[in-house]
Amino acid sequence: MNKIGGLYGELKKKYGKPKGQWSLWCKRPKTEKEKEQVIIESILTQRANWKNVQLATENLKKAGICSLKDILATETERLALLIRPSGFYRQKTERLKNLCRFILETCGGIKKIRKIPTDKLRAKLLSLNGIGPETADDILLYAFQRPVFVIDEYTRRKAKELSLRKAFSYQALQDLFEKSIRKNYRLYQDLHALIVIDGKDG
DNA sequence: CACCAGGCCCTAT
């Protein structure tokens, strides 16, 4: 067992179950509505602090926009103003609509996605404008329960802290984590959440 | 006032 192996136990003991935003992202099983919420938030949270993401999602909720279908049905300028607090809001409006179109129209809805193999789905997501590796993996792991480990700024810092100097790229770091930890989506969800919580904590 | 926050894309070396 390397340095990553004991990480989950250590962080779990320190923080318990992930709370706050994570109580939705790490919840399982999730309803279809909850999955759609996570998908929407995966875009809004790009390079934004969670408070601002919350302001944006509250605006959407108040406007009665709760599903991917609702997003697509909302006029672009109106949607942009609603999600404005999350920052980079013009881009995010386009990205959200892109993603919703892909899931609803190209894939034929959330349910059909169950049948798409993880590698293929990941490649499709990455081909969309505005979806990079982290957002794709957020969606795969937290909305669709696929055991892929999400690499973000906090994971990189944690890796550095553990002196995992060999891994630089997203791919290398992801391989390292996935090789070190039993491939289980519940474990990956909680561990990634705990790494972020720990990163914010100090 | 300056800096930061859970990315991603495009362009130039």
Add this chain to the structure above:
DNA sequence: ATAGGGCATGGT
């Protein structure tokens, strides 16, 4: 392959 600029808001 890798570096730097642009995209934008609200909190501290």
